[in-house]
Amino acid sequence: MSEIIQHLTVVEHPLIQHKLTIMRDKATPTAVFRQLLREISQLLAYEVTRGLPMTTKRIETPMQEMDAPTLAGKKLALISILRAGNGLLDGVLELIPSARVGFVGLYRDEETLQPVQYYFKVPEAMEDRLVIAVDPMLATGNSSAAAVDLLKQAGATNIRFLCLLASPEGVARMKEAHPDVPIVTAALDEAIDARGYIVPGLGDAGDRMFGTK
Template sequence: MTTPHLTVVDHPLVQHKLTLMRERDTPTAVFRQLLREISHLLAYEVTRDLPLTTKVIDTPLQEMEAPTLKGKKLALISILRAGNGLLDGVMELIPSARVGFVGLYRDEETLQPVQYYYKVPGEMGDRRVIAVDPMLATGNSSAAAIDLLKKSGAKDIRFMCLLAAPEGIARMKEAHPDVPIVTAAVDERLNDVGYIIPGLGDAGDRMFGTK
């Protein structure tokens, strides 16, 4: 499923690995490895339209004009803490990327984001920016993170997540209609405390074994 604002990556390997991650009894180490593997596959989609230029190179047989990435190196932005699980996998695919971090946590009573850290690369306006966070639930933290990135000059932004709720997609579309979302699945809804249903629980806790 693809619209201008939302791409759901329905590749069989993505869906199979996501099912394994959803299972309650999947161990922390396996969950972490699966998240890294899925992030590779999602990263292919989120980078599909990167601009290219050409340069002249010498192959073992002859000179040729060959495609190469154009412009400044990408900026990968992890929305802490759970974003680091996706970040690791994307960095394996794009090791030259610059990396930044947005520290936000959700107030469990108001469901609103609270900022505690922010550090991003320079020249954000000249880079493709990929913000990563496994769960797009209420969308409040994600929208707040994109607000901060735009204040730093970012103009070309993509948001990559593992799971999304319809409420989070709507919130992001309202706040940032210019930021496409790439995800592995859109689940049914949020429950009364803002968790994605059926979901997979708290991605950060399952990734780091903290609950």
């Protein structure tokens, strides 16, 4: 089941919520955290790819010929917002292995909480692709909004944002900056704290995924 709040979709599937609870637990080890993130990303991928354009192709089954449904248009683009985005990227790629992949490197200045760009590489013909940007945490929303700015500058016009957790502040920031970009998440948490972390949250997703905490 999914709860849709304007341009935000919270996917409330029991498997997602169960796995997310284990990820939130500070006692969960790095390897388990990483595996669960991959599993949840695959489940979330079903929602974020809902409504993809379809066409038909003529095939021959062992029984007869038929016009069978298939995806239409250029292969979609998955854009990882480094570094933690790679955890979601890996899972989605297992379901959509033909997708083109790009990376946006941003880090958050701990004093200003503003994003600083250090890397940007995306596929060609972005204007012709569905673009799915992935980042586990939509906290202040500043980095996410900046990443979408860069994707639009590269030509993207059809963008969706996939995250594991979102804060009300991050959702509001994204809606203000990019009202045309729908957000799909596993949970909308209470708020962000003075350091810009989601609470109750699960800590720093990158640190927990890579064991650098």
